[in-house]
Amino acid sequence: MKRKLRIFFILVLLSLAVFIWQRVFATSRDSLLEVNFLNVGQGDSILIEMPYQNQVLIDGGPGSDVVEKIAKEMPFFDRKIEMVILTHPDRDHISGLFSILDTYKVDKVLLPNIRYFDSEKRKVLYETFKRKVREQGGKIIFGKRGQRISFSENSRFLILWPIDNLKIKKNNDYSIVSLFSFGNMDFLFTGDISKRIEPQLFPGNLELKKIEVVKIAHHGSRYSTSEFFIKRVSPETAIISVGENNYGHPAREVLDNLRKYGIKTFRTDENGKIKIISDGNFYEVIPER
Numbered sequence: 399m400k401r402k403l404r405i406f407f408i409l410v411l412l413s414l415a416v417f418i419w420q421r422v423f424a425t426s427r428d429s430l431l432e433v434n435f436l437n438v439g440q441g442d443s444i445l446i447e448m449p450y451q452n453q454v455l456i457d458g459g460p461g462s463d464v465v466e467k468i469a470k471e472m473p474f475f476d477r478k479i480e481m482v483i484l485t486h487p488d489r490d491h492i493s494g495l496f497s498i499l500d501t502y503k504v505d506k507v508l509l510p511n512i513r514y515f516d517s518e519k520r521k522v523l524y525e526t527f528k529r530k531v532r533e534q535g536g537k538i539i540f541g542k543r544g545q546r547i548s549f550s551e552n553s554r555f556l557i558l559w560p561i562d563n564l565k566i567k568k569n570n571d572y573s574i575v576s577l578f579s580f581g582n583m584d585f586l587f588t589g590d591i592s593k594r595i596e597p598q599l600f601p602g603n604l605e606l607k608k609i610e611v612v613k614i615a616h617h618g619s620r621y622s623t624s625e626f627f628i629k630r631v632s633p634e635t636a637i638i639s640v641g642e643n644n645y646g647h648p649a650r651e652v653l654d655n656l657r658k659y660g661i662k663t664f665r666t667d668e669n670g671k672i673k674i675i676s677d678g679n680f681y682e683v684i685p686e687r
């Protein structure tokens with residue numbers, strides 16, 4: 399009997415220890431930022447996990463497999479994504495978001511206000527997506543330069559593009575460009591904007607802090623990421639989200655320019671998912687391969 403009692407107490411102590419360590423682990427994770435550049439093939443999908451289960455998803459890639467990839471990153475009990483950013487209604491950015499809306503509760507969706515379209519298909523995707531967000535009770539916010547969206551004292555988005563009343567036809571150039579800050583860390587997300595927009599991104603009154611990580615525009619297309627842009631932004635790390643394609647993405651000249659300026663470059667087609675973890679001061683890039 400005494401022996402059984404002893405075993406019982408040992409078991410209780412053991413499970414208590416496991417429980418405490420789980421809490422310690424969860425709490426330490428709770429103060430870190432994780433940014434996942436998901437490997438969705440030719441397309442973009444970036445999951446930002448801030449402390450206390452605040453998630454922002456930028457684009458959903460070309461297919462429904464984004465749901466599976468996100469499930470691996472999010473806590474299983476968390477069924478809510480606080481904000482989705484649709485940079486622009488191109489298939490390789492918007493398609494996966496329909497499956498996201500079917501799977502998760504999405505509080506708000508930030509997207510560009512587009513009135514001119516360069517293809518009927520994009521217009522239909524855009525309108526259908528907005529309708530679906532509204533049907534599911536999500537709030538639609540039209541992103542425009544100068545907007546700030548805060549998630550806590552030290553984590554916030556500043557929208558740099560598009561400007562209000564943009565009257566161009568090329569839908570890539572409506573892409574939401576956002577600067578996400580977490581403590582002293584700054585990430586620049588550029589959607590698929592082209593070289594034409596790059597000089598307009600940073601108005602004179604915008605004091606640009608050091609940018610640690612930039613998501614290279616348009617899967618490394620040679621029509622984006624001018625040398626001017628690289629010099630102006632001068633990031634430490636560049637991420638190219640790209641898969642098999644017939645467009646020549648990423649372009650040789652973009653890769654060469656990044657190398658020329660000593661920017662550490664990762665690409666999802668070679669590195670798989672690229673995870674960045676940060677405490678707000680330091681960061682670590684963890685490629686899947």
Ligand SMILES: [Zn+2]
Pocket residue numbers: 441442488490491590616617
């Ligand atoms: Zn794209």
